[in-house]
Amino acid sequence: MSKQKVGPRVIYWHRTDLRLHDSPALKAALDLKPECLWQCWTWDSHYVYRARNGPNRWQYLLDCQKDLSESITKINSKSKLFVIREGPQTLFPKLFKAWKVSHLVFEKDTDVYARDRDESVVKLAEDAGVKVIVKIGRTLYDPDELVKGNGGKPTMSISQVQAVAKKLGEPPRPIPAPKSLPDPGDTPLDFDHEKPSADPDLNKQMREGMERSFSALSGPNGDFAVPSMEELGLPAATTPHRGGESLALKRLALVCKDKEYTATFEKPKCAPTDFDPAATTLLSAHLHFGSLGIREFYWRVQDVVDEWKKGKHKVQATQPPTSLIGQLLFREMYFGAQAALGHPFHQTHNNPQCRFIPWHLPSKIDPKTKLATGDYTVNSRTAEQQFQRWAHGLTGFPWIDALMRQLRSEGWIEHLGRHAVACFLTRGGCYISWERGADVFSELLIDHEAACNAGNWQWLSCTAFFAQFFRCYSPVAFPKKWDKKGEFVRKYVPELAKYSDKCIYEPWTASAADQRKWGCVIRGDGEEKEDGKLKVYPEPMLDFGERRDACLKGMKESYGVGLYGNDKRVMDGTWRKLFPDDAEGVAEEHDAQSDSGDEVKSSPKPKGAAGKRRQAGQGTLDGVVKKAKK
DNA sequence: AGCGGGGTTGACGAG
DNA sequence: TCTCGTCAACCCCGC
Numbered sequence: 001m002s003k004q005k006v007g008p009r010v011i012y013w014h015r016t017d018l019r020l021h022d023s024p025a026l027k028a029a030l031d032l033k034p035e036c037l038w039q040c041w042t043w044d045s046h047y048v049y050r051a052r053n054g055p056n057r058w059q060y061l062l063d064c065q066k067d068l069s070e071s072i073t074k075i076n077s078k079s080k081l082f083v084i085r086e087g088p089q090t091l092f093p094k095l096f097k098a099w100k101v102s103h104l105v106f107e108k109d110t111d112v113y114a115r116d117r118d119e120s121v122v123k124l125a126e127d128a129g130v131k132v133i134v135k136i137g138r139t140l141y142d143p144d145e146l147v148k149g150n151g152g153k154p155t156m157s158i159s160q161v162q163a164v165a166k167k168l169g170e171p172p173r174p175i176p177a178p179k180s181l182p183d184p185g186d187t188p189l190d191f192d193h194e195k196p197s198a199d200p201d202l203n204k205q206m207r208e209g210m211e212r213s214f215s216a217l218s219g220p221n222g223d224f225a226v227p228s229m230e231e232l233g234l235p236a237a238t239t240p241h242r243g244g245e246s247l248a249l250k251r252l253a254l255v256c257k258d259k260e261y262t263a264t265f266e267k268p269k270c271a272p273t274d275f276d277p278a279a280t281t282l283l284s285a286h287l288h289f290g291s292l293g294i295r296e297f298y299w300r301v302q303d304v305v306d307e308w309k310k311g312k313h314k315v316q317a318t319q320p321p322t323s324l325i326g327q328l329l330f331r332e333m334y335f336g337a338q339a340a341l342g343h344p345f346h347q348t349h350n351n352p353q354c355r356f357i358p359w360h361l362p363s364k365i366d367p368k369t370k371l372a373t374g375d376y377t378v379n380s381r382t383a384e385q386q387f388q389r390w391a392h393g394l395t396g397f398p399w400i401d402a403l404m405r406q407l408r409s410e411g412w413i414e415h416l417g418r419h420a421v422a423c424f425l426t427r428g429g430c431y432i433s434w435e436r437g438a439d440v441f442s443e444l445l446i447d448h449e450a451a452c453n454a455g456n457w458q459w460l461s462c463t464a465f466f467a468q469f470f471r472c473y474s475p476v477a478f479p480k481k482w483d484k485k486g487e488f489v490r491k492y493v494p495e496l497a498k499y500s501d502k503c504i505y506e507p508w509t510a511s512a513a514d515q516r517k518w519g520c521v522i523r524g525d526g527e528e529k530e531d532g533k534l535k536v537y538p539e540p541m542l543d544f545g546e547r548r549d550a551c552l553k554g555m556k557e558s559y560g561v562g563l564y565g566n567d568k569r570v571m572d573g574t575w576r577k578l579f580p581d582d583a584e585g586v587a588e589e590h591d592a593q594s595d596s597g598d599e600v601k602s603s604p605k606p607k608g609a610a611g612k613r614r615q616a617g618q619g620t621l622d623g624v625v626k627k628a629k630k
Numbered sequence: 631a632g633c634g635g636g637g638t639t640g641a642c643g644a645g
Numbered sequence: 646t647c648t649c650g651t652c653a654a655c656c657c658c659g660c
Binding site: 156157159160462466467468469470471552555556559 | 654656
Binding site for chain 3: 632633634635636637640641642643644645
């Protein structure tokens with residue numbers, strides 16, 4: 001028998017790099033000159049069950065996968081994106097054997113969950129004699145290198161990032177998409193299919209049909225196809241934003257075609273109220289899913305900027321941090337912070353960089369792991385009601401509600417809009433833990449990037465990165481700066497569409513006669529939607545002026561106490577002794593009579609009773625709102 | 631070391 | 646309509 005020459009048999013594991021352009025890892029795989037190459041995506045129980053993922057982001061992911069698969073097939077009609085419905089930790093050892101795999105190649109991912117996952121996958125591969133190649137590709141700089149260059153410390157300011165970036169030099173140019181792709185090998189699946197536990201399923205509530213994520217390894221048709229929303233039991237997406245590398249490249253080209261826009265971009269001047277078109281590039285979700293390479297973005301923009309600088313123009317090119325490139329550097333900063341801090345970066349507890357503030361609705365902590373459980377303590381019933389009304393766009397402040405409704409229906413709001421709602425929920429209104437807001441964003445944002453989300457929430461809540469808590473966004477004054485006529489509110493809070501410009505941001509100031517004339521009365525807490533032909537919009541759920549002062553006082557006090565998340569007294573609950581009135585100074589007046597006060601005072605570790613009460617007070621918004629009625 | 635200037639994106643009133 | 650100072654005062658950074 002003649003000896004068969006066997007070249008590398010490579011699995012390229014697509015994760016957060018759903019693209020063919022600008023992929024250093026894919027280039028590394030192709031440089032192996034594989035005999036066969038399977039481009040795979042593994043169905044991840046973390047993504048399906050353990051992380052909050054709304055339908056809009058699911059749709060975006062599936063768009064990206066479909067587009068990638070089609071692009072692969074265009075280059076090699078025998079190939080596609082092989083979507084395999086099993087977690088990598090259990091699937092790969094079996095797949096390595098069945099497909100006689102010699103190499104596993106993937107792009108490095110420093111997200112806290114991904115680190116743990118990849119560590120075990122690398123070990124499994126080594127045990128199976130499979131060589132692993134990991135390449136940087138998701139960020140301009142390897143977050144670990146960024147941290148190393150920053151003296152081993154988390155990157156907590158943009159100047160630190162800029163200093164390290166200067167040392168490391170400019171990122172490499174993007175790698176073009178491959179012109180040819182090797183054939184995949186056979187795809188036998190003669191092994192057991194291990195299905196992960198669907199308990200807990202954090203996304204259970206949103207599912208409409210049967211959830212069949214793991215029904216068969218190669219999908220319902222046995223063809224490894226990208227799943228449909230129906231296969232996942234998910235309702236149809238409502239977002240107009242669609243994913244996929246083809247769209248990403250088109251959009252990037254569109255942005256860069258407008259050279260003045262690209263070269264003179266100034267983030268703080270982008271109107272959060274602009275829609276159709278939005279003021280910013282809408283490329284963030286593409287970066288998140290890797291349907292756009294970060295070096296592709298960087299260099300296409302940088303080339304425009306360099307060209308602009310050579311010419312004579314009335315408006316000068318902008319510089320980081322406000323320029324378009326600057327926005328990418330902030331992303332690097334958050335990835336660097338996450339890389340250095342690990343899991344605690346996503347919570348207050350045990351986070352050495354995050355200030356401790358005695359917020360309402362704090363996260364519950366697993367004492368063994370010191371990690372947030374995903375659940376929280378309802379230490380104020382008023383706060384819980386406010387949280388639910390915030391999350392559903394029923395605060396009674398049209399600017400806040402418009403943003404939250406846009407977020408829920410479209411999965412994207414402009415960055416300054418995120419500032420407005422985040423400030424309102426935390427230090428500038430409700431005094432609710434930033435971790436609650438981060439949870440909601442993580443479910444609803446199509447561009448949810450774990451590191452950026454945690455970092456920005458800490459920024460806005462003045463617990464890390466930013467400290468000027470006396471700069472507080474007003475839900476009335478701030479939007480007026482951008483949109484005097486309130487067109488943004490009229491679009492997303494249509495019941496107020498006929499209100500006058502003067503009243504649009506504070507409809508409660510309209511006379512009863514005007515309210516009726518304009519077809520919408522202001523009353524209640526958001527439960528009642530209409531009264532005959534009239535629409536009903538809620539009264540403001542708090543007195544903003546009063547709350548701003550109370551929050552400011554609370555922030556000042558907390559800064560004075562000066563605790564960080566890793567302080568022993570934060571970890572063991574004795575922090576309460578350091579705050580006057582056991583940190584209840586920021587509670588609303590009518591809250592004092594509720595059960596919240598004694599609960600906090602009597603229980604040094606907010607567990608047990610609080611947990612039970614939470615179930616009573618949580619559930620749906622309707623439930624909460626009903627309970628609020630006296 | 632300690633001081634002063636700056637910090638991608640506040641509100642408000644005076645002039 | 647715009648710019649500026651004030652509000653009360655945060656941390657980072659460089660000299």
